[in-house]
Amino acid sequence: MSKKLIIWDFDGVISDTEKLWVENRRRMLNEKFGLNWDFATANRYLGGRSDKTKKEELDRLGIVTDDAFWKEALDRDYELLEEGIELTEGIENIFSNTGLRQCIATGGIKKKTLAKIKSVGIGSYFGEDKIFTADMVEHGKPEPDLFLLAADRMGFEPKDCVVIEDSLAGMTAGLKAGMTVIAFLGFEMNQSTEYLKQVKALGIKHVSYTMEEVEKFIVEQLTKTS
The missing domain is CATH 1.10.150 (DNA polymerase; domain 1)
Known part of the structure; x- marks a missing residue:
């Protein structure tokens, strides 16, 4: 496991x-x-x-x-x-790795999140017991409540969790939770020099622009603990 x-x-x-x-x-x-x-x-x-x-x-x-x-x-x-949405390129390679424990913790409400999951066709990877949404906690991101709930329900300590986030609010929440945070900046809206400065100012050490880079980092983290 x-x-x-x-x-x-x-x-x-x-x-x-x-x-x-x-x-x-x-x-x-x-x-x-x-x-x-x-x-x-x-x-x-x-x-x-x-x-x-x-x-x-x-x-x-x-x-x-x-x-x-x-x-x-x-x-x-x-x-x-x-109108339809698309899955991020390369991410399904990570989802399909049965050796990884994975879940979703999103700022959306449950009904909308389930609709998004259905739209991109990843329901087989994430049952409802692996989906955590903003309406399940009192305080959403940038507070750590949602990530802490996900860790607790999945049976992990915060220090053993890796959060993949694109937003400053989400990164802040992950850091407050005491988790390792990967800043995923693979889409144009988050690729400005100013945004990267804001990410770095939070103290984020790991920045990825592709899912291949994310996957490599995850493997490195698992190697350290094996």
Whole structure:
């Protein structure tokens, strides 16, 4: 049995979907509140967070949204899902490794997460006992609650967990949980020099741009503990 637990974020890691949800909310905020946010600004405040923690961040900025706003945002998300999403290249090679213990811990709600998993066809790798979502904890990312829940339910100590994340909020949560964090920057939205500086400023030591690099790091971690 693997001595490490691999914890996957979904949006921006398993599939290039984070940009869809951020862009959807950016447009709605600009339309309804007269903002002039570009994508980078929206990603700074909203990226990697559940809608609950997005709302809290907007409240902090003085942008007060109601339940109708978030229902409309979620409805638009489901419309985007119906158009189809794709699995990140090379990731299924890792999922299919039966020697690894793996689970998903995502800032999305369970219903939406199950729809995403179905859309990319990875349900055979991740049963519901291996899926952990923001609505299962009181505090979402950047707090560590979700990752700690995943580790506990899967029977691992935090120090024996490897988190693969693309967002600053998710990376922060993994570090707060006392886990090893891989920053996956394989998609364009997270490949600016400024974003890499922000990742490094968190203290992230491991940055990967392809799933081949992620797989190599995982193997190295397992070798160290074997």
